[in-house]
Amino acid sequence: MHLTTWDERVLAGEEGHGRQKAMELLVALGDIYGAKRLIPIASAQISGASFKTIGDAGTKFLEDFSEHAKVTVRASLNPLGMDKKRWKTMGVSEEFHSKQNRIVRAYEVLGVEPMYTCTPYLAGNRPRRGQHIAWAESSATVFANSYLGAMTNREGGPSALAAAIIGKTAEYGLHLAENRVPRVRIDIQEIPLGLEPLAGFMVGKIAGKRIPYLPGLRLNPDQHKAFGAAMAATGAVSMYEFSVPGVRKRVDTSSIEELVILPTTDLLMQSEELxxxxxxxxxxxxxxxxxxxxxxxxxxxxxxxxxxxxxxxxxxxxxxxxxxxxxxxxxxxxxxxxxxxxxxxxxxxxxxxxxxxxxxxxxxxxxxxxxxxxxxxxxxxxxxxxxxx
Incomplete structure (x- = not known):
């Protein structure tokens, strides 16, 4: 992978230990996925904020990292394991509260915005179409790629943090136009009101690792939010293409390999199963x-x-x-x-x-x-x- 002179200085430790560790992680990912270079990002969104999900080991990692580095681009954080102000009314224990606050303090030292949401695009961190970003939350990445038109892979918590520290990410996956082409077309019949999440639930299962194309998908932004979140949870891809005549741009369908019909009756059956x-x-x-x-x-x-x-x-x-x-x-x-x-x-x-x-x-x-x-x-x-x- 080609590195700039500055990238090489960071990798050699000349810009500090924390940046060196972050660069090592990004370079390793780039090598694994065959990236040719690192590219600048407009923002990062970091998962691994709840003590429930990262535990003592993750907390120690963040505390150690925060002693040597700070983020260099706008970076927001995923939800915590508690409401910071109303944790007692939730029924959260004193022990959990104490351990969660250690994570909060570590991210504060790193310079991450205390946003604590899976919808950063509703709280001020909203990327523009075509911008490269490094986001980790599954529902946020699919919304950013599919509805906002930004470009991001589904990062892990450590890689999103590393990208935030360096201000760059490896150019592979959904950062490349050729990898953002749909491979399966899914024609969804009428979606009953309120079942948009289940439509996404089923599309994720059908699509698997393939980007789906969904013609005529008329959803409002909140429905897209729910649809994409479910799709990302059941599938292994962080993007879908959709078209609405007269509203959405024409989609390149030249690489479609399969056509699937998703009838309304299947959505109703899925609703009954759940x-x-x-x-x-x-x-x-x-x-x-x-x-x-x-x-x-x-x-x-x-x-x-x-x-x-x-x-x-x-x-x-x-x-x-x-x-x-x-x-x-x-x-x-x-x-x-x-x-x-x-x-x-x-x-x-x-x-x-x-x-x-x-x-x-x-x-x-x-x-x-x-x-x-x-x-x-x-x-x-x-x-x-x-x-x-």
Missing amino acids: RGDDDWDLVAIGCPHCSMNEIKRMAKYLKGRRPAKNSDVWFCTSRSVFKSCPNEVAVLQKFGKVLCDTCMVVAPIEKMYKRTASDSGKAMVYLPTLGKQRASFRTTRDLLEVISR
Whole structure:
């Protein structure tokens, strides 16, 4: 891999130990994937922020790294394992809180923005079309590649941090135009309202490692957010192409290898398969984090209704969105906890609950595994009806 004079200086340790270690990681990845060079990035988004997911070893790694390096481009962070301000009301233990705060402090020393969200594009870190970035969160990378038109691989936490420190990433994978071409066309019939996450859930399974092309996919930004998050959870690719006549650019379909029809009946069957229990300990909404429009729509529906109080309720969002609509947040708080900085996937939910219902296709993948939950899928409207009367 070609390195500039500055790259070589960093690799030789002439710019400090921390930068040297970061460069070693990027060069190793570049060699593995056959990259020809390192390219500048506009921003980074780093995973590995919850103590639940990185543990003591990951915490020690971050603390050691923070003694020798700082980020050089805009870098934001994935959700923590707790709401920094309302961790006690979540049921988080003192021990977990203490260990989580060590991670927070390490990232602060590294210079990472304390954004703590899986939707950085809704909280100020929004890349432009064609920009190269190094993002790690699966739902954020697919949204950036597919809806925003930025260019990123799905980074690991350490590689995203290394890219943030160096300000560059290896040029391979989805940073190259030839690797952003769809290989399978999936024609989705009508998607019933609220089942957009399950459409993504099924597309991910069908596409596997291939970029899918989805003609006529008419979704709003929030629906794209939910669709892509589920697709990235069940599939192994961080991008889809879609076209809407008169709205979206024409897509290069010359490399399509297979055509798959996804009928509405299959979506309804998938919904039934993921239905699970009818009685839950927790209703969790906001995976990915709720947007301001989603908060407002839910508040509009719930205003004038009373809490049913048949289970705990979490509405997860970024602190930026939380602050932007205080009146609507106040409405939601009558029905449950509006949590920032965290979500049901990376919080120590298994210590508090056993059965969780969510409107998220991504959560249907991670709640049973990472969260050890009996997970049940319902549409957002279904859940709002259950928690209110």
